[in-house]
Amino acid sequence: MSAEEFKKQGNAAFVAKDFGKAADLFSQAIEASETPNHVLYSNRSACYASLKRFGDALQDAEKCIGINPSWSKGYNRVGAAQSGLGNLDDAEKNYKKALELDSSNKAAQEGLEHVQRTQQSRQQQPDLGFGQLFNDPNMIEKLKQNPKTAELMKDPQLVAKVLQFKSNPQAMGTEFLQDPRMMTIMAALLGIDLSMGGENPAGESENPSKKAEASKSTESEVPATEPTKPKAPEPESQPPVTQEDSMEVDEPEVDSKAAADAEKAEGNKFYKARQFDEAIEKYNKAWELHKDITYLNNRSAAEYEKGDYDQAIKTLTEAVEQGREMRADYKLIAKSFARIANAYVKQDDLQNAVEYYQKSLTEHRTPDTLTKLRNCEKELKIRETEAYVDPEKAEEARLEGRDFFTKADWPNAVKSYTEMIKRAPEDARGYSNRAAALAKLMSFPDAIKDCDIAIRKDPNFIRAYIRKASAQIATKEFVGAMTTLDIARTKDTELNKGSSVREIDQLYAKASQQRFQPSDPNETSEQAYERALKDPEVASIMQDPVMQSILSQAQQNPAALQEHMKNPDVFSKIQTLIAAGIIRTR
CATH class of the missing domain: 1.25.40.10 (Tetratricopeptide repeat domain)
Structure with a gap:
C-alpha cells in the first residue's frame, strides 16, 4: 500500500481509539513515504501520547518540527509530550512557539492554559520532602546501578514516571502508595531495606547482624507516636490527546485552505471579468496561503488568456513538479499537462503539444484530450506531407x-x-x-x-x-x-x-x-443456353420488350442490328448476349 493509504487506515484506528494499531499504521506510512512527512510523525506522536509513551511521543514530535519548523501544530505535539513527561517549562515554551506561528491555534491555546494552571497548582502544593530526594542529577544512573532497582529501570514507562516526579515531586503522594515499584525505588533512594527477611531483589540472603542493625536504626528514627499524614495531592492530569486534535493534524491547513479558497474565488471573479492581472495576483496569494496545485492551474489559465504562453507553461511545469511532491490527484496532474499542450498549440509547436497531450492521457484519459491529440497528430502529418x-x-x-x-x-x-x-x-x-x-x-x-x-x-x-x-x-x-x-x-x-x-x-x-466461360469444356450449346439464362442480367435483357423487338428484327434483317448497336445501352446488352452465347456470330 501507499503511504497515503496507510495514513488513512491509521486515522481510522485512532478514531476507534485503537492507539497501538494506529501507531503501527503510521509507522508503515513513514516507511512507505518517499520523502519525510511531518504530518505522519505528528500523528504517530499523538498515538504514543495517548498510550502514555511520552518519551516516544516527544521523539516523533521533535522529528516533526525538524522536517517542518514553520508548522505550528508540530509544536503542539512537543508541548503535549513535554507536559506528559512533567517538563512544564518546556511544554509552555513550545505552546507559546505554536501560538507565535499561528495565533488561531486553539489546541496550543488550551494546552498552554492547562500547563499554566498546573504550574500554579504545583507551587501551592507541598512536596512532602520528595523534592530534595529527587534532586540528585545522577539519580537515574544510581538506580540503574543499584541491584535492587536495576531490573525496574529497564521499563521505559517507569523511568518516565520517575523523571516526571523529579520535575513535579508534589505528584508523588498517591503514586507512592499505589505502585509498589515506586516504594522499592524510594527505599533504594533512602537506603532502606524492605525485604523483611525474604530474598532481596538481587536474590541474595542478607547478613542477620546487618539486618538487626538496620532494624535498630530504623526504629530509632521512627517517633513513638505517628503524626497525622498530610493529605496526598491529586495526581496531575496530562493534557488529553483528543480525536479532534489528531484530525486537525491529518488536515493541517484547514484554516489556510479556507483563506486560500477565498482568494481563489476572488481570482475567479476577476478572470470572468477578463481582468487577468488581478486574477493572477489573487491566485498567487491563494498558493502562498496553501499549497494546492489547483491555484497554479488557475493562474496558468489567466496567463494563457493574456497570451503569455511561455509563463503559462512555466507555471504549469511548477504545478506538475509540486503536485508530484505533494502526491496530488492524478487528474490535476493530467490537467496541468493538457494545458501545457494547449499553450504549445497556441505557439504552433505541435511536436511538443503532442508530447504533452500524451503525458496527460497517461495520467488520466479523457475524450477531450484524446480528440486534441488526434487533431494535432493529423495536422502534423498534413504539414509534413505538404513540406515534402x-x-x-x-x-x-x-x-x-x-x-x-x-x-x-x-x-x-x-x-x-x-x-x-x-x-x-x-x-x-x-x-x-x-x-x-x-x-x-x-x-x-x-x-x-x-x-x-x-x-x-x-x-x-x-x-x-x-x-x-x-x-x-x-x-x-x-x-x-x-x-x-x-x-x-x-x-x-x-x-x-x-x-x-x-x-x-x-x-x-x-x-x-x-x-460466361463454361467450367465444363464438353458443355453442349443447349446446356450453355440454359446456364446463360440463369444469369440475372441475361434474364433481365431477354425479358425487356424493347430488346425482344430488336432481336426479332435482327432475325429478319441482320443489318438492322448494326444500326441499333450505335446506341451504347443496346450495344452493351447485345455484347452481353453474344458473350453468353444467346446470340451467335459467324
Whole structure:
C-alpha cells in the first residue's frame, strides 16, 4: 500500500481509539513515504501520547518540527509530550512557539492554559520532602546501578514516571502508595531495606547482624507516636490527546485552505471579468496561503488568456513538479499537462503539444484530450506531407520509375512512383503509373485502389479507367470491369474523339467472354443456353420488350442490328448476349 493509504487506515484506528494499531499504521506510512512527512510523525506522536509513551511521543514530535519548523501544530505535539513527561517549562515554551506561528491555534491555546494552571497548582502544593530526594542529577544512573532497582529501570514507562516526579515531586503522594515499584525505588533512594527477611531483589540472603542493625536504626528514627499524614495531592492530569486534535493534524491547513479558497474565488471573479492581472495576483496569494496545485492551474489559465504562453507553461511545469511532491490527484496532474499542450498549440509547436497531450492521457484519459491529440497528430502529418511536396523532384521520380518499368524492374518502379506520389500527391499520373507496376507484380487489389485514387484526382483520366478494368478482369470482377469500361468509352468519345475506343472494346469483349466461360469444356450449346439464362442480367435483357423487338428484327434483317448497336445501352446488352452465347456470330 501507499503511504497515503496507510495514513488513512491509521486515522481510522485512532478514531476507534485503537492507539497501538494506529501507531503501527503510521509507522508503515513513514516507511512507505518517499520523502519525510511531518504530518505522519505528528500523528504517530499523538498515538504514543495517548498510550502514555511520552518519551516516544516527544521523539516523533521533535522529528516533526525538524522536517517542518514553520508548522505550528508540530509544536503542539512537543508541548503535549513535554507536559506528559512533567517538563512544564518546556511544554509552555513550545505552546507559546505554536501560538507565535499561528495565533488561531486553539489546541496550543488550551494546552498552554492547562500547563499554566498546573504550574500554579504545583507551587501551592507541598512536596512532602520528595523534592530534595529527587534532586540528585545522577539519580537515574544510581538506580540503574543499584541491584535492587536495576531490573525496574529497564521499563521505559517507569523511568518516565520517575523523571516526571523529579520535575513535579508534589505528584508523588498517591503514586507512592499505589505502585509498589515506586516504594522499592524510594527505599533504594533512602537506603532502606524492605525485604523483611525474604530474598532481596538481587536474590541474595542478607547478613542477620546487618539486618538487626538496620532494624535498630530504623526504629530509632521512627517517633513513638505517628503524626497525622498530610493529605496526598491529586495526581496531575496530562493534557488529553483528543480525536479532534489528531484530525486537525491529518488536515493541517484547514484554516489556510479556507483563506486560500477565498482568494481563489476572488481570482475567479476577476478572470470572468477578463481582468487577468488581478486574477493572477489573487491566485498567487491563494498558493502562498496553501499549497494546492489547483491555484497554479488557475493562474496558468489567466496567463494563457493574456497570451503569455511561455509563463503559462512555466507555471504549469511548477504545478506538475509540486503536485508530484505533494502526491496530488492524478487528474490535476493530467490537467496541468493538457494545458501545457494547449499553450504549445497556441505557439504552433505541435511536436511538443503532442508530447504533452500524451503525458496527460497517461495520467488520466479523457475524450477531450484524446480528440486534441488526434487533431494535432493529423495536422502534423498534413504539414509534413505538404513540406515534402516538390514538383521538380516528383518529375525526376516519374522519369526514374519509367526507366525501371521499361527494364521490367517492377519493385523499383513501384518505389519510384511512390516517391512521385509523395512529392506530388495531387498528380493522378503517379497513382496510375504505380497501378501499372503493381499489376505486373500481380498485386491487382492494390492496383485497383491506386486507379480509384487517380480517377478521384482526375475523373477524365482515361488511362486510369483502362488499367482499373484490366485489374478487375484479372480478379474476375467481370461485371465491374464492364461498368468501368462503359464509363471509359463515354468519356473517351466526349473528350478524345474515341482515340482509345478500340482498346476499350477489346477489354470489354474479353470481360464478357470470360464472364460466361463454361467450367465444363464438353458443355453442349443447349446446356450453355440454359446456364446463360440463369444469369440475372441475361434474364433481365431477354425479358425487356424493347430488346425482344430488336432481336426479332435482327432475325429478319441482320443489318438492322448494326444500326441499333450505335446506341451504347443496346450495344452493351447485345455484347452481353453474344458473350453468353444467346446470340451467335459467324
